[in-house]
Amino acid sequence: MASQMFDTVLVANRGEIAKRIARTLDELGIRSVAVRAEDDPSPHHLRFSEVVSLGSGPLRDTYLSIEKIIQAARDTGAQAIHPGYGFLSENAAFAQACADAGIVFMGPPASAIETMGDKISARHAVESRGVATVPGIAEPGLDDAALIAGAERVGFPVLIKPAAGGGGKGMYRVDEAAGLPSALAAARREAASSFGDDTLFIERFVTNPRHIEVQVLADAHGNVIHLGERECSLQRRHQKVIEEAPSPLLTEAQRASIGAAAVETARSVGYVGAGTVEFIVAADRPDEPFFMEMNTRLQVEHPVTEMVTGVDLVEQQLRVAAGEPLAIAQDDVHLTGHAIEARIYAEDPAAGFLPTGGTVLDLTWPFDSDGHGGIRVDDGVGVGTEVGSSYDPMIAKVIAHAPTRDAALERLRGALAETSILGVVTNRGFLRALLDEPSVRAGDLDTGFIDREGERIASVRIPSDVLAMAAADPMALLPYVLGAWRPDGWRIGGAVGRRVRLRDGDGLAAVQVLGDRCIVTRADGQVDQVATRRDAPILRTDDGTWVSTQEGDWLVEAPPRIRRGRGPAQPTLASPMPGTVVAAHAADGDSVAEGQAIVSVEAMKMEHVLRAPVAGTVRLHAAVGEQVTRGQELATVTPEEAAA
Template identity: 45%
Template structure:
């Protein structure tokens, strides 16, 4: 067994690998950029080495620095995690040349499968079904457009060296092809250093099903069943589950055998995933092979009871696979939700900020089975951040992976809903509310799955904001009253919660607003410091604060007992009632009036990023919705469009410029 490894990654996967290594008695070395000097993954390892500045190209993508760190610290092997250099054949070969074990497949296998086009050609020779498309080396835009025209629209453009949804575009019409290709190539070169693409027929209502394979150096190769990863946005997975709903034993065996054959064809070693796109009728086509551990590997671990990182470390140490195919069994059902710092209501734009508060469901981090246990823990959380940490613009904005297990899919769904409801995140936008609607929605709960699920059910998943309920308003008001009383103490009689007045009762108006609009209520003080008469929307309610412990409030409202955590963040009050999160903005009459949201002729950056393309010139006239410029943030492109017909008065930045969130990008005059 290896005795010391370097983990060439960051975030939750670095923490995940370190946890298994620690359990096996293997020493670990972390690497970090300046942005991650105090990160959780650094503190999870025994040693750490600085790589360089925050941008990945100057730190986590510097293979020579990583190899030098491994040699300097006496590490025997390098675990690449996923992303960054995990599927870089040159890095794998450089590790081997330096006498280090690369905890992954040989460079030859990465090279064979790393190019989507080369992999498709290899699978074609092996008689594995392929989606109609062009997978060759010619990359002239005119030729690729002609191929797309031949295949028939819609087509999918996909970065040949890509993964994680980066460098992918669906093209509906021939006249849109050139612009989509240019955007796809820009994103591909930024993410992978390779702008080659392939063109495939875009299937409607397909499912995305992948098979986990594992091979050792003794000629053994097995599959650890399948994962359904159909629920996606922007070609990135949102929910994953194992086993795939509706999978028959015959189809599972056929797909598993095909995946093993693909792995054997390239002399594969270690953990890998063979991805298939499947029609609703059960037919399936090879899509690609990921020559690394996948983000969603925990659902496979939960249903098999196997620690796949331990398998990786044992195979890298020269051991045979721990189990043979006939020894592997499926136990129950597991679902994974990716919790991101992003705003689903704004096109899933990444959110940057500090995790001022992070509370989660009770969970067992990483561990699968206690000794002698017959089933895994119901809830598992893999995370690379803690309360107080920042989500920066330099890396993927994942906060955590929430994984649940149940004896069947219905039990797993209940556990997921319960665990999501217990999350409390303050300081930045998250997708938790969206995930709750997705998990409880009819399509996912009934396993009506395909890669277009989110788009097909857009209206249900993005409902119009509902006005705050009287319960939410009462809890927010009570939190304000408690906060004022605690801030004033006994020294300020004017902030007393008793509200005593010489000639009558105090009547106070509180004004709030949320996405649904303004909401106001009146409080009539009873004079005892804990009871009020609450008037809102023409109704009259009796409110009493029963107890307050930190952020946790317990109220009686018309005899009903309400309990919630209410967290104040400046003017925002976040109410967590155990089911959902509600955010209200308090209009503090003592505060200065805020600036107007109306920006007039200003168009501002929705997040920190870089200008990668300018599509309209100074003085040009444009129509509403016309693309004006393209920003890149977190390896994804975001197009800034004209809010109305008008004229571009001035462009304030050039291609290559870095811009801060909220920065004015251009001056625009509406017609």
């Protein structure tokens, strides 16, 4: 029994993955220990038997502190550490530190992490086992001249990639030789900043690429199997958004072939535990998968594999870490039905997918969300959780399982419709719209689809019925009711309704409430007459009125009240997202040109540059290193004519 293998397991992670691991530990009767930074708003620790504080401060002093994690395991008597994903999960030094402390690391040997953590050495390792890699030039220490010469041999377009790290950082597509020098310089800067290593290599860019990965399991007795593949082609800026299992592209023969290549990849480094081998596949040549990289850990999207195979991957990690041989042979693996996962991010698709933040004020998950009815939710938030910029913007995953892909798509759409997260702008509405795209419904996917079509899919202004619901709420937006009418619409001569002015994208919408109907007049002159609805969750806050519908959660704002008797306002640069000011490109009092960079804000792996809206004199209102909120004024520019 697993409960006899380990009495206590410490989970060196947070959020939804920590809660998910705790669920399996609880089912197996294993005492669970959480670690938690004092300023971490995630309620993941509530699922654990014991919680150890890591103190407060930056990540290097909490979740990335090997010394504190090891000490927490010693203090609580934990015999094993599960690293989850991210943080220390693919850190060879951490795996070695666990071994040195006599604590079982629930992952592969440090040597496997080191080899697969360097994409150049990983290519060489898998090539030795006959696994195909993307044609390219990949040797340690290549300078720009060697890379430029190699790109000519490989043929354009090419993809510049850093040898270390992942997540799309430092990756650049280059279509012609003239653009290569500047792209190499940018890639080196980004790789050095993100990973502390500016080593680069170049691969041929695969046209119409699909991202397909294979789940593998390996034990310490030489047994290696695969559990089928996952399609992860729907991604934005190399970050996955929708994943599914199995892939709608592959035939059974192609599935067996790519699975065999994944097994050989695992064998090439003596792999032990659960891991994922990622391949790039041309849509018109699915029989020729190219190895891309191996993630030496559990993946975010592992639930879709669990739902189609019935295998609890965390349980398998526990058993393998305890020295048990795999109880599952390759012939025992059967894929049943189809599963699709949608990642809910704290981001605003209508604002270029910029990270958002705020406090979760109200939260509703699908009624049947425990996996037994075909819907599963892995989340890391609760009512009152403050979503900030210190951690990853993914706050939940909604997964649907059904007998067919079409049925799974419909079930997932329905589950997202039942989900409501008020207080934080998320991509929930975008996810439903994405699932409705004809190409997505048909399984005609590629990794560039969202980057090409995302702006179009996300360009949905606040629906008229949502504006009407916000305006019709008797207590909503009272300071912005126009005229001398009472909130109930009564005045001398009879009830004539009330009018409210609301933000509508870049313009304003006027909403007239007339009993059981509303008239919405848009800034562009469009007029909609809609029935007054009061059946959706509505929540009033200082920021505005939150309205939740099947199509998304909307923050309906009133415009600022007009200030009388003052001169024109100075152009203001407000932070588009919560984050940290990482650079000031101009000094306080400088004269700046229109379009000149003023400050840069970074949050959740994204950096945004704010530029002068007009030429003039700049005044800075935030310092480098300062934590700022969404909408906070960072600088103002006094126009040249005003200054004169």
